[in-house]
Amino acid sequence: MKIITLEEHVEIAEIKKAVARFLPASREHAYQPPTRQLEDLGAHRLAEMDAAGINVQVLSHTSAGISRIPVAEAIALARAINDQLAETVQSHPDRFAGFATLPTLDPEAAARELERAVTVLGLRGAMIHGQTNNRFLDDPSFRPILEAASALDVPLYLHPDPPSRAVQDAYYAGFDPAVSASFATFGWGWHLDTGIHALRMVLGGVFDRYPSLQLVLGHWGEMIPFYLDRFAQVFTQIARQLQRPVMDYFVQQMYVTPSGMFTLPPFLLVMQVLGAERILYSVDYPFQDAGQAKAFLEHAPISPFDKEKIAHSNAEKLLKLI
Template identity: 25%
Template sequence: MVRAESSNGKKGTGLLGVGRIDVHQHLLPPEFLAALERHGLKTQWAPVTWSAEGALAMMDEQDIATGILSLSAPGPHFGNDIEANSLSRQINERQAALVQKWPDRFGMFACVPLPNVGGALEEIAYAYDVLSTDGVILLANTNGIYLGDPAFDPIMEELNRRHAVVLVHPNALAGPPAKGVRPSAVDFLLDTTRAALSLVFNDVPRRFPNIRMILSHAGGFIPYAAYRISQQSNVADPVDMLHQLSNFYFDTALSASPTVLPSLLPFAKPGHVLFGSDSPYATNKTIGYFADHLDAYPGLDLAGHAGVNRKNAEVLFPRLAIG
C-alpha cells in the first residue's frame, strides 16, 4: 500500500493520508506501577516503561493518528475492593486528562474494578457521565471467572444500555503457565478464546446486542479454530455459533501476519477488523513488523486497507471520524 503524506508532514496509511486509529494501546501510569510494586508484581506485569510523550513519538513513527489507551492485565484489582475502586478512579481520571490535553491523539477505555460488580457499575457511570470515556476494557477472566458468567450480567446490562464499545483483553490463566513459555505468547490467546466462547455459550451477544466487543490479538484462536469449536461444542446450531463468533470485532495487535490475516479477514464480519499495536509491551520494531505485513497484504484493496487502519474504527468512535 502506498503511504501518503499527512498534513503534519508524517507518513500516513489511512484514506487521504490520515493515520491509523490504534484500538489496542496501553498506558502504565504511576498509580498502577506503585500498586504492582506493593503487591510484588511489577517485574512480572510491567517490564517496560511508558510516557505520554514516548507514546506520541511511537505513534508518529508508526503512522498512528490516535491511540485508544487502556490498562492491561492484571487490571486494577489486587484483592481489596477499596483499593481497586480508588485505583480505577485514579487511572481513569489520568486517562481522561490525557484525552483532554490531546483529544485527537488519544482516546480511552475505562478500567473497572472487577470482580467487584458494584464498584464496576459505579466506575462505568463515572467514566461515561463525567469523563466521557470512549469505551471500557474488561479482562477475559477475573480469578478464573469468564465474562459470560451470569455474575457479570449487571455489568453487561449497563454496558448494553450505554451502547458501549468494550475491549476484551486477556489475563493470566487460572492454572500455572507452561515452563519456559511466556503467558503473553500463548496463554493470552487461549484466554481470549475462552472469553469469547463463554460469552456466546451464555448468549451474551444476543441478550445484550448494543455492546460492540473487540477481541484482542485477532480473537486468539477463534478465526483459526471456530469451525472445529462449533462442531465439538454442545450447541443446537453450529452455524449460528459461527455467526455469533464472527460478529465480534477483532484487533490486529501482534497478529497482522501472513498466516493470520488469511484466516482472520474471511472469518470476521466485514468492517470488524481494527488496527492494534499493543504498545508499549510491543516494541516499535515489533509494531512496525506487523504493520508492514498488514500494509503489504495483497488480500485487501485500497478501501480494505483504509478500513482496517482507520475507517472501521471511526464507526465505533464517531468523534474521531474525518468525514
C-alpha cells in the same frame, strides 16, 4: 492512510506502586516491561506515533493487578486511572482516545464506573483483563457490567491475563520457571484462556441477553478463527439454548485486532472468516514494534476500500470518533 490503533497501553507509576503493596513480587520470568514508554503520555509517545504513521491511539492502562487487590482500593484506583486517562485524552483530543479500567471485583461498582467513564469523562468503552476470581464474564455476577456496556453502546476489549494458578500448574509447569511462566502467558496460555473466555460468553448466552454488545479480541482473535467453523458446527447443533446460529455471534458482535502480530497468514484467515468489517487495528504499544504497522497494511493483498475500513473507519464507527 489514517490509522487508529486500539490496544495501546499506559502505566501510571503511582498506581503501580499502590497496587504493589497488595501483591507479592513476581520473578517468574526475566521479561521487563518498557516502563519509560508506558509512563510517557506526551511528547515521546507522540513522536513514536508520528514515526510509525499512527494518527490515533486508544489508550488503556495495563492490568496492574486491579482485579486481585481489596475491593475498596480497586474501586479508588480504577477511578484514579480513568481520571488520568481522560486528562491525557483531553490534552491531545485529536491523537488519543481511551478505554476505561473497571473494578471487576465489584460488578455493580464497575458498572457505575463505566457509566461515569463514558458519560462524564468521555472514554470509549472498557478493557477487561482476563478472569476475576477465576470467573469469566459469562458468570451471572458480571451482568451489571454487560448491561452497562450494552446500554451505553460501548465495546468491551477482552485482553489476556494469566490463567488461574490451577491451570498454570496443570498445563504449563514443569520447565525452567521463565519458560513455564512465558508458556502460561504471552507465549501461549493467556491467548488460549482469552479465546475460551469469549467462547464461554457465547455458550453462556451473553450475546442473546445483550444483542447489541460488542466485544473486541486482540491477537487475531485469540486462536478462535482457526477453529471457528468447527466450534460453530458442533454447538449450533447441540447448544439449543442459543437463539441464533453460533457463527452469527462472531460476525455480528465481535471484532478482531492484530495486537502487533503483523503476519500475513492469520490476517488472511481472519479476512476469510470474519471479513474486513470485523477487523480493527492495533499495535500493542509499547510491547510490540509499531514500525511495521503502516507498511503491513499498505502492502496487504486486499482492496483499498478494505484497508480504509481496517485502518480507521471501523474504529471510528464503533467508538463514535466522528
